[in-house]
Amino acid sequence: MAPAATRAVLFSFSTEVRIFHLSSSRDGKDFMMTVVEQPTSAWVPGPTLGIETSCDETAASVLAADGSVLSNIITSQHAVHRRFGGVVPELASRAHIESIEDVSAEALQQAGLTWTNLTGIAVTQGPGLAGALLVGVNYAKAIAYALNIPVVGVSHLEGHIASAWLQDPAFPLPCVVLVVSGGHTHLYYKKPSGHCRLLGSTRDDAAGEAFDKGAQLLGLEYPGGPAIDRLAREGNPDAIPFPRSYLKVGSLDFSFSGVKTALLYALQAMHERSRAARAADLAAGYQEAIVAVLVDKAFAAVRSSGARALAVVGGVSANSRLRALLQQRATSEGLHLSLPPLAYCTDNAAMIAAAGRQALCAGLRASLDIDAQASLTSPFAQAL
Numbered sequence: 064m065a066p067a068a069t070r071a072v073l074f075s076f077s078t079e080v081r082i083f084h085l086s087s088s089r090d091g092k093d094f095m096m097t098v099v100e101q102p103t104s105a106w107v108p109g110p111t112l113g114i115e116t117s118c119d120e121t122a123a124s125v126l127a128a129d130g131s132v133l134s135n136i137i138t139s140q141h142a143v144h145r146r147f148g149g150v151v152p153e154l155a156s157r158a159h160i161e162s163i164e165d166v167s168a169e170a171l172q173q174a175g176l177t178w179t180n181l182t183g184i185a186v187t188q189g190p191g192l193a194g195a196l197l198v199g200v201n202y203a204k205a206i207a208y209a210l211n212i213p214v215v216g217v218s219h220l221e222g223h224i225a226s227a228w229l230q231d232p233a234f235p236l237p238c239v240v241l242v243v244s245g246g247h248t249h250l251y252y253k254k255p256s257g258h259c260r261l262l263g264s265t266r267d268d269a270a271g272e273a274f275d276k277g278a279q280l281l282g283l284e285y286p287g288g289p290a291i292d293r294l295a296r297e298g299n300p301d302a303i304p305f306p307r308s309y310l311k312v313g314s315l316d317f318s319f320s321g322v323k324t325a326l327l328y329a330l331q332a333m334h335e336r337s338r339a340a341r342a343a344d345l346a347a348g349y350q351e352a353i354v355a356v357l358v359d360k361a362f363a364a365v366r367s368s369g370a371r372a373l374a375v376v377g378g379v380s381a382n383s384r385l386r387a388l389l390q391q392r393a394t395s396e397g398l399h400l401s402l403p404p405l406a407y408c409t410d411n412a413a414m415i416a417a418a419g420r421q422a423l424c425a426g427l428r429a430s431l432d433i434d435a436q437a438s439l440t441s442p443f444a445q446a447l
């Protein structure tokens with residue numbers, strides 16, 4: 064029998080589709096969900112399956128009717144990509160095809176449910192690797208068709224933002240959300256209505272990219288963020304100073320290209336032996352320069368927006384030094400802080416299910432025509 068994703072491709076539909084870009088402001092800095100709607104009857108919240116295949120993690124999760132997480136299964140492809148020093152898109156797609164069926168079945172089993180208990184499906188539609196996304200989107204569409212339940216396509220960023228409420232559904236709004244991942248370093252102001260307003264973003268590398276590229280320069284293994292995090296624990300962050308880029312006064316934008324260049328120059332100026340001997344200090348100093356700016360700008364955004372709560376999400380929010388600094392500062396400033404558990408920081412499907420569940424509750428549906436959108440930036444594109 065053909066693999067799951069191939070079978071899923073066999074389903075092809077043509078229904079009338081209306082596209083809603085629920086983004087409003089003239090400067091494009093506001094957004095809500097972008098959803099393709101197909102008129103259907105009202106959705107009664109029930110078990111919801113989330114699927115995430117945007118990069119190098121195949122993940123499936125089941126949420127209960129009340130939104131609590133019943134299972135959160137993640138299969139990482141790190142072993143597949145490690146020897147190439149980064150994600151190889153072709154290999155990623157193949158690995159997703161091989162594991163999506165087992166990962167989804169395991170998510171159901173761990174939730175104590177069967178396929179027919181599901182009432183809705185949410186899948187990452189983009190942004191991400193085209194081939195990788197395609198596997199998840201087609202699998203989700205096939206399951207939705209077979210079970211005759213609605214499916215929604217979710218922006219990966221909306222998923223990361225939703226992760227802040229997984230553990231703490233009562234986390235207050237309005238709040239500032241810092242999304243720090245391999246592709247994004249974005250600061251949002253999220254209103255009680257659910258609207259998000261972009262306050263600032265990176266002008267060059269994302270924070271995760273800076274970690275990954277820095278790790279490559281230091282000769283550490285992929286993925287670089289966790290490798291720098293581990294090595295930095297043995298080093299002195301003040302031993303080798305690195306530049307911290309704040310841009311102009313009051314700016315909530317980020318730039319990490321300078322610190323990366325500083326690491327390159329520091330390494331070039333060292334002999335081979337001292338590079339190895341000082342690797343931990345280099346990692347600690349480099350990490351400190353990135354996380355100090357993230358923390359300062361996140362708290363500056365809270366102050367300037369008047370919010371009393373801060374959520375930090377995305378893969379880089381797993382960084383131990385960043386978490387410690389955020390917690391210290393939130394305590395001293397008396398601020399609500401949402402720092403999701405590690406399983407919800409890096410890519411996972413619980414966050415996709417959570418964002419999709421909100422969309423389904425709001426009456427939004429995707430048609431079975433939806434396709435993967437590798438550069439799904441809308442409505443984010445307008446905000447950049």
Ligand code: KG4
Nearest residue numbers: 244245246271288289378379381382409410
């Ligand atoms: O959210 P994520 O899993 O995928 C994207 O949406 O990009 O984030 C992955 C990024 C990678 O750049 C990875 O190196 C970084 O998160 N990361 C970390 C840590 N764990 C993952 N960066 C710093 N410290 C960590 N402990």
Ligand code: ZN
Nearest residue numbers: 244378409410
């Ligand atoms: Zn992500």
